[in-house]
C-alpha cells in the first residue's frame with residue numbers, strides 16, 4: 001500500500017465529490033465520475049474512471065483507467081487494452097513528478113486535460129494537441145525540450161548540462177536566442193539533469209536511429 005496515495009484520498013473526494021474511495025485486496029483506490037467542463041464551467045462530458053496507486057507515486061503518476069469504454073482501447077486513442085490511459089511520454093512524466101505530485105494536481109493538470117482532449121476528438125475526429133506514439137513521441141518531446149531538432153545541438157547541450165564547461169548566468173545563451181543563458185537553456189539543462197544523463201543519451205540514441 002502506498003501511504004502517500006492513501007493519505008491524499010480524503011482531500012481528493014472533498015474536491016471531487018463524484019469520486020469515492022474503494023478497497024480491494026488491501027489496496028485503496030478512487031472510483032467514480034469525472035466531469036469535464038468548458039471555460040464557462042458548463043459540463044460538456046463525463047467519464048467513468050478509476051485511479052490506482054503506483055509504487056513510485058508521488059514521484060511517478062498513479063494509474064488512471066477509463067472503465068466504461070467511452071474511449072476505445074486502442075493505442076491510437078492513447079488507451080491501453082487494460083483500460084489504462086496513456087497521459088504523456090515517460091520523459092515528461094519524470095520531469096513533472098520530480099518534486100513529487102499531489103493527486104489533486106494530477107487530476108486537474110493531467111487527467112482532466114487528457115479527457116477534454118478525448119472529448120474534442122470524439123466530437124471533431126481529431127485531437128487538439130497530442131504526442132505521437134513511441135519513438136516519434138519521444139523525438140517530439142526532445143525537440144521541444146531542446147528547442148531544436150538538430151542532434152548536434154542536442155549533444156552540445158548535454159555536454160553543457162553534465163560536463164564542466166559552464167556558461168555564465170548573465171552571458172548570452174549559446175543557442176543564439178539573444179536571451180541571457182539563465183533565462184534560456186539554463187532551464188533546459190536542469191530538465192536534462194532531472195531525466196538523468198544515461199536516460200537522455202539512451203533516448204537520443206534510440207530516436208536518432
Ligand SMILES: [Zn+2]
Nearest residue numbers: 173175184185
Ligand atoms: Zn538558449
